[in-house]
Amino acid sequence: MIITAILLEEFNDAEFRAKLSWHSEPKTWRANAEESTLVIKTDDQTDFWQKTHYGFQADNGHFLYHEVSGDFRLTTKVKSKPVNRYDQAGLMVRFSSETWLKTSVEFIPDGKSKLGVVATNQGYSDWSSQEFSEDGATLFYRITRRNTNYYVDYSLDGTSWSQIRMTHLVETGKTMKVGIYACSPQGEGFEAAFDFVKVEKIDRETKVY
Numbered sequence: 001m002i003i004t005a006i007l008l009e010e011f012n013d014a015e016f017r018a019k020l021s022w023h024s025e026p027k028t029w030r031a032n033a034e035e036s037t038l039v040i041k042t043d044d045q046t047d048f049w050q051k052t053h054y055g056f057q058a059d060n061g062h063f064l065y066h067e068v069s070g071d072f073r074l075t076t077k078v079k080s081k082p083v084n085r086y087d088q089a090g091l092m093v094r095f096s097s098e099t100w101l102k103t104s105v106e107f108i109p110d111g112k113s114k115l116g117v118v119a120t121n122q123g124y125s126d127w128s129s130q131e132f133s134e135d136g137a138t139l140f141y142r143i144t145r146r147n148t149n150y151y152v153d154y155s156l157d158g159t160s161w162s163q164i165r166m167t168h169l170v171e172t173g174k175t176m177k178v179g180i181y182a183c184s185p186q187g188e189g190f191e192a193a194f195d196f197v198k199v200e201k202i203d204r205e206t207k208v209y
Contacts, residue, residue, distance in 0.1 A: 003073065003206060007066050007199040011038040020179060020197075023063040023094075037193045038064070038180075040089070044188035048092070048102055048118070048181070050125045059097045061183030064197070069175045071202050072145050076180050077158065077195040079138045082107035084187025089194075091141045092181040093150065095172045098123040102181060103141050103152045103164060105132050117152050117165040128165050143178075144208045151208040163209060 009016045011031045016038075028041040040062055047058035080089050090104030099121060106114045106129070116129030140155040148171050153161040178199060182192040202208075 003203075004201040005198070006068060006072065006201055008196065009198075010036045010196045011194070012036040020064050020066055023065065023177070024060045026062045026182075029062075032193075037195055039191055039193045040064075040182045042087070042182050042184040042188065042190045042192070044184060045186075046183040047086075047185040048100065048120075048183060049185075050098060050120050050123050052125045058185070061181055063092050063094065063177070063179060063181040065092070065094065065177035065179035066197075066199055067175050068178055068199060070145075071147070071204075072178065073198075073200045073202050073206070074143045074145075074178045075140065075196075075198045075200075077138065077140050078180070079193045079195075080105070080107075080136060081191045081193075082109075082113075082136065083189050084184050085109055086185040087183075087187070087190040089182035089190075089192030090139075090180070091143050092177075092179060093143055093145070093169070094177040095169070099169055099172050101143065101150055101152075101167065101169060103143065103154070104181075105139065115154065115164065117167065119150075119165075119167045119169065121168075121170045128167075130164070144202065144206070146202075146204075146208055166209065 088104040094100040112131040114129040115132035
């Protein structure tokens with residue numbers, strides 16, 4: 001197994017903007033050098049979704065990304081403070097508005113929240129989810145790409161991982177945007193604090209499930 005670091009950003013200085021770019025930059029965010037975190041405060045009515053079931057399209061969520069090609073492993077650690085229904089923060093892989101993948105917990109204030117993955121192909125989104133009762137927990141997320149297949153895991157401690165989904169994207173280019181995201185489809189005031197974002201190149205022997 002060979003894993004080579006492509007990017008490790010811990011948000012402990014102002015130079016991360018030379019390595020990472022925004023899609024739909026939030027009005028309010030801050031890099032806290034003392035605590036080595038990036039805090040995103042989401043704008044109202046922000047989301048990533050295409051067509052299926054709800055009858056609408058949204059592509060204005062906040063996404064901080066790095067461009068890569070080939071097989072990789074993408075990891076982050078995030079602490080969320082949700083306040084509105086469907087507040088969410090996690091990882092995203094994106095080719096275009098019609099082809100992307102995201103993973104997070106979607107907050108349900110009057111019930112159990114949903115830990116899941118949305119995979120969007122050819123302009124249609126599907127959502128696989130499971131009940132998750134630890135609202136506000138610090139979570140690790142991981143996406144591993146092998147060929148055009150994607151393996152999505154989460155962890156409470158960054159050591160013991162559980163698979164959420166294995167899926168496929170109908171890719172539309174050789175490079176993709178990978179990174180962290182947050183959005184609030186039904187309100188504002190949600191804050192998500194990311195400790196780091198890491199991108200690693202993997203070889204064919206790296207375990208992905």
